[in-house]
Amino acid sequence: MRNGLLIDYEFCTGCQSCEVACQKEHGFEAGTWGIRVLDEGPWEVDAKTMNWNKIPTPTTLCDLCAERTEKGKLPSCVHHCLAAVMKYGPIDELVKEMDKKPNQVMFVPGPYICK
Amino acid sequence: MKLFKGQGTADLGKPWRYEEDGLTVTRGCAWSPPGCHPVGCGIKTYVNSAGELVRIEGDENHPVTGGRLCVRCLTMRDYVYNPDRVLYPMKRAREDRGKNRWERITWDEAFDTIAEKVAYYKENYGAESILMQGGTGREGGPMLPAYAQAALGTPNASQPLSGYSCYIPRVAGTTYVTGVAYPEMDYAGGLPGRYDDPEFTLPELIVFWGKDPLPTNGDGLFGHAAIDMMRRGSKLMSIDPRVNWVSTRADWHLRLRPGTDAALGMAMLNVIISEDLYDHDFVDKWCYGFEQLAERVKEMPPQKAAEITGVDAGFIREAARVYAAAKPAQIAWGLAIDMKSNGMQAGHCILALEAITGNLDVPGGQLVGDVNDGLELGFGWNELGPELQGKILGLKRYPAMVSFVLNAHCDMVLDTLETGEPCQFKMAGFEDCNGLAGTDCAQPQRWHDAYQNLEWCFGIDVWLTPTIQATCELFLPLSSTVEHDSVVYSHYGASPITMGAINKSITVGEGKGDAEIMYEIGRRCMPINFGRFANFYEFLEYYRLNGKTTFEELREEVVHQKTETLSYRKYETGKLRPDGMPGFNTPTGRVELYSTMFRQFGVDPLPFYEEPQLSPVSTPEKMEEYPFVLTTGARTYCYFHSEGKQIPYLREINPDPLIEINPKDALKLGVSDGQWVRVSNPFGSCVLKAKVTQTVYPGLVMAQHGFWFPEQDGEEPHLYDVWRSNINLLMPHFYVGELGFGAPYKCLICKVEPIEESYDTDMQAIWNRYSQLVVPE
Numbered sequence A: 001m002r003n004g005l006l007i008d009y010e011f012c013t014g015c016q017s018c019e020v021a022c023q024k025e026h027g028f029e030a031g032t033w034g035i036r037v038l039d040e041g042p043w044e045v046d047a048k049t050m051n052w053n054k055i056p057t058p059t060t061l062c063d064l065c066a067e068r069t070e071k072g073k074l075p076s077c078v079h080h081c082l083a084a085v086m087k088y089g090p091i092d093e094l095v096k097e098m099d100k101k102p103n104q105v106m107f108v109p110g111p112y113i114c115k
Numbered sequence B: 001m002k003l004f005k006g007q008g009t010a011d012l013g014k015p016w017r018y019e020e021d022g023l024t025v026t027r028g029c030a031w032s033p034p035g036c037h038p039v040g041c042g043i044k045t046y047v048n049s050a051g052e053l054v055r056i057e058g059d060e061n062h063p064v065t066g067g068r069l070c071v072r073c074l075t076m077r078d079y080v081y082n083p084d085r086v087l088y089p090m091k092r093a094r095e096d097r098g099k100n101r102w103e104r105i106t107w108d109e110a111f112d113t114i115a116e117k118v119a120y121y122k123e124n125y126g127a128e129s130i131l132m133q134g135g136t137g138r139e140g141g142p143m144l145p146a147y148a149q150a151a152l153g154t155p156n157a158s159q160p161l162s163g164y165s166c167y168i169p170r171v172a173g174t175t176y177v178t179g180v181a182y183p184e185m186d187y188a189g190g191l192p193g194r195y196d197d198p199e200f201t202l203p204e205l206i207v208f209w210g211k212d213p214l215p216t217n218g219d220g221l222f223g224h225a226a227i228d229m230m231r232r233g234s235k236l237m238s239i240d241p242r243v244n245w246v247s248t249r250a251d252w253h254l255r256l257r258p259g260t261d262a263a264l265g266m267a268m269l270n271v272i273i274s275e276d277l278y279d280h281d282f283v284d285k286w287c288y289g290f291e292q293l294a295e296r297v298k299e300m301p302p303q304k305a306a307e308i309t310g311v312d313a314g315f316i317r318e319a320a321r322v323y324a325a326a327k328p329a330q331i332a333w334g335l336a337i338d339m340k341s342n343g344m345q346a347g348h349c350i351l352a353l354e355a356i357t358g359n360l361d362v363p364g365g366q367l368v369g370d371v372n373d374g375l376e377l378g379f380g381w382n383e384l385g386p387e388l389q390g391k392i393l394g395l396k397r398y399p400a401m402v403s404f405v406l407n408a409h410c411d412m413v414l415d416t417l418e419t420g421e422p423c424q425f426k427m428a429g430f431e432d433c434n435g436l437a438g439t440d441c442a443q444p445q446r447w448h449d450a451y452q453n454l455e456w457c458f459g460i461d462v463w464l465t466p467t468i469q470a471t472c473e474l475f476l477p478l479s480s481t482v483e484h485d486s487v488v489y490s491h492y493g494a495s496p497i498t499m500g501a502i503n504k505s506i507t508v509g510e511g512k513g514d515a516e517i518m519y520e521i522g523r524r525c526m527p528i529n530f531g532r533f534a535n536f537y538e539f540l541e542y543y544r545l546n547g548k549t550t551f552e553e554l555r556e557e558v559v560h561q562k563t564e565t566l567s568y569r570k571y572e573t574g575k576l577r578p579d580g581m582p583g584f585n586t587p588t589g590r591v592e593l594y595s596t597m598f599r600q601f602g603v604d605p606l607p608f609y610e611e612p613q614l615s616p617v618s619t620p621e622k623m624e625e626y627p628f629v630l631t632t633g634a635r636t637y638c639y640f641h642s643e644g645k646q647i648p649y650l651r652e653i654n655p656d657p658l659i660e661i662n663p664k665d666a667l668k669l670g671v672s673d674g675q676w677v678r679v680s681n682p683f684g685s686c687v688l689k690a691k692v693t694q695t696v697y698p699g700l701v702m703a704q705h706g707f708w709f710p711e712q713d714g715e716e717p718h719l720y721d722v723w724r725s726n727i728n729l730l731m732p733h734f735y736v737g738e739l740g741f742g743a744p745y746k747c748l749i750c751k752v753e754p755i756e757e758s759y760d761t762d763m764q765a766i767w768n769r770y771s772q773l774v775v776p777e
Ligand code: SF4
Pocket: A021, A022, A023, A025, A034, A035, A058, A061, A062, A063, A064, A065, A075, A076, A077, A078
């Protein structure tokens, strides 16, 4: 069973701790990321409603923190997430979690090459 | 396999120090530097056998943060080993002020020089000729009066922020009206079972009023606790002109015009009182002046407030009803309330709302401190004696501020520096204070020039800031939060939440912590206050732990939840008054909706509304030239005021100082997203980079604060380009309220013009320079 990341973007605050935790965990240079927070908004839906979502998206460099998880630690992004909206685990478990509430997104990063 | 959520469990129950994979792991709580408010987030540092910090992680054992960390602590390694950091005491000659002609010296020479200078100026000009300038947030922030009064022996401490418009107006206002320091929103931080503790009640409603506590945890409130509670079912109301992310998750967002909070507060009181939605029992037993307040707020029906604030009258009514009906409800009110000349009155309205709805000192409402959980206020003040006490600047003119916070009046300090009246400042110290960099000083170039009238200055910081470059003859290097032992008390100790050990795990150069530097200076200059401590730890235990526990005990516990002083409805149990009687610690023993203290100070005892001094209503004639309402200083995750620009991972998040402008306005002005613009008003001008966004409504712009460019030339006249994008150049001097509090940092006017030049930061150059960490052998 593959592992994945489940993120509740209804409550992701866009703090970018996941980005930086990942950079520091892997020793990435500035300008290089294993996950990026996409800024989807703000834009006015109507006079009373603003749409604004922060959606963390793993990049080609995400290895799901293989080194850490081997030792029984959480991926660094999940560990440090200020809003505690990230979960890590096998995808069947994550799918069950997904069913419990809307506005979540699951990523199943694996090694691939972007050219 | 198990599903892992949240912050991990791998290290639960570990001792304060342990070994892992050949590294020594130290658990501790963080404060500063890097700049931060005292949340005391739990950290684990991983140090190799050579003493090098190789990694930092959040400590899942921490009852409030549970392993979570913001980007500022996550980049601690880039901070502590930063090539720009200054690691040794240095001096330069008076004529070399503003030049990079520093010479390394020893700590002994540094401390002895300070002691000599202090003795000299006391002898020749009187102790009051010595001025201590302090900054905010960092550990040295709340130590400012003690630095001046206990350690140097001068009454004149001051943060150079016009009207001391940050936190202090709130704390003073609440103290005068309720007898307790600012009542924080309750997020069960001091309860062992946290949100599930039987003592706690989840708030039905959280109100963020002029406060966005998520990015920088203002005042030590762990802002993401609100997210925890919202996920458990709490609703959010946001009162803020601007859209921030969290306001999009609010069920009610009242986008009032900047600076009109008191009108909104009065109208909400009007609705709650006229519709009889208040808590009669609490009002009868514990409030004073309800009738007068009711009479006063009749003057502000929702329709009138709607005209002033721009918020629909029906929506104001709805907000008032929702707030009154929610049990419990909590309000986190912030800096935006302080940054206005009648912020005290807005604060008074908010306190009245909290009181008459019965939300003060109840679980899930407003958290109030126990009177027996003493703070460090006033250390060294009595020892000054009446003559010197009388020489604190502004005591006669602004007693409500000066005698309360034991600070010289900020704006009067500038006038005095310029004119030499009523006293002459000859020497100054700058601790954790980068006031020139668009953080505090209104009219910073005036301050810069006025500081040149000082004969001799010393500065305490991690960096050679523009403020220190421009003013100091002596530099004392500050150590970061992982390099010294100290104590962090959440919310400055004002609320029963946590007390944490700042546990030293590495040594970098010769930096020392704020508390130790104050101790060393005090020992030499004021033995009357410091002679009784055999060493720094004895001082620390007196100053931060009230002698209740030893540092060694706290170090091993790492973080202590203050369950022993946490209780609710203390007005019933006598724990709010030093005499142990029930009631509040005010002259009437009640929450003073009609403030006898305000009356004593000669100002209106009841809330009232006042227009910002510059606004479409006050100065319509200026609006043709300056058509925008300007608000400043929205918080970001990556920076703490002027701090963090040397950390490449932080800089890339926000490389350049931004001004948010609505797409409609941008189109009209011909400004495109990312284009640089000149922002000006009658007081000054600077350049910022436009961010075209709907976070601001048409006619409103928001400018970032606290920018300097450490990669640029630090010598005079450049000072790291500190004048280029300095929004405080547009801030007028001495536009404060009657009691001396509050200035319009968040409610000004300006014009915006596109320019051709680009000042974009070269991130490659930032990386090339600041990735060269200097790791000690
Ligand atoms: S799982 Fe690890 S590698 Fe992937 S984004 Fe998170 S921190 Fe980066």
